[in-house]
Amino acid sequence: MLLRRTGVVRGLSTVSKSNYGLATRLCHPKGKGKGDPYNASSPVLYQTATFELPGVMEGGEFDYTRSGNPTRQQLETQMADLEGAHRSFAFTSGMAALAVAMRLVPAGGHIVTGDDIYGGTSRLLANVAPASGVAVSNVDMCDREAVRRAITPHTKLVWMESPTNPRMQIVDIAAIATMARSAGAISMVDNSIMAPIFQQPLALGCDISMTSATKFISGHSDVTAGILSVASEELAKKVYFLQNAEGAGLSPFDCWLCLRGLKTMSLRMQRQQANCLAMALWLEKHPAVKRVHYAGLTSHPNYALHARQAAGGGSLLSFETGNVDLSRALSEHLKLFKVTVSFGSTSSLVSLPCFMSHASIPREVRQARGLPDDLVRLSAGIEDEKDLIEDLEQAMAKACSDVGLAVPAGTPHRR
């Protein structure tokens, strides 16, 4: 406004963002209000399928929303800025985005991925990829030599998750990206758990970063969406072609919801992370808990590696009790934690992955991959830390008594 009064007309899109931190860039988004004659403070929602053209022989910047829409373009521009990408693309869900990434591999090609991956990804790669003539190898991606051995001359894509879901294993992203590149393959990280606030795969040398915007970007469990961010013009062309040809681009209103979510994403993620660390420390001390998996705990076997490639432990943890009945009772006695799949919402969530998000992985495969049925996954929301810890305390006490487990009296449950 000040600048406007002094006669210097400039849109926020022309402000150099290089020195601003992520939280600042989220509140002052790149490309905001482009072409809006009224300077609306909130993004303009272009809820339209078609755009009138200047004439039958002339095209406009936009003609049909499947091919492009200004609200989607604003979300994609902002995501590209956050991810340090050449270009980003918004799809109707994380899986729709991942399906497009999978289709970058031609028939006869090969994908190397992890053995502790998101359930939907596991289903896509196990059941859909083979039908299009693409082979998939699942390996322990924490073992770099195993990845090296799995890469063949046909490998076109190396597909990582770090931390992995739900066991929170850490993969050496930069080392594997280099390995993929020297084998002539592209590399991708499914960055849904960290989002660009905590981890930026393109800066670590990857070609594609994927984020399920259903999680932290929307942040309020009110939309499904997925973003692919690519490092090169060549990949951007291929992904844009598929977005338009297959029609899974995100609808204008869902883009608008994501744009609203982005404004508070950094704030939410910092608070969720603080809550998650508090819960991890509490669980680690509890005698009924066998093992806590959380990337932000110094006891995590790959804590140092994670700290090198990411800016935080995030807000997702899992733990083992060694007893399915105890895990189930605990989950059901929690009052503030909703029994829900997904994560990254304002409210805390609890799930038993083997019976929920990862149920699509056959039981034998889950067992072979070391995914125990008693694993409990917690997603921290933005509630008050003390309420979450007290809720865990009461639920754990009830669950222990339900299954006849005596918790030693005087156990220091509180930090």
Ligand SMILES: *Cc1c(COP(=O)(O)O)cnc(C)c1O
């Ligand atoms: C949720 C999730 C997906 C899928 O995203 P949707 O938006 O649910 O389709 C993919 N990968 C990971 C790691 C996820 O957590």
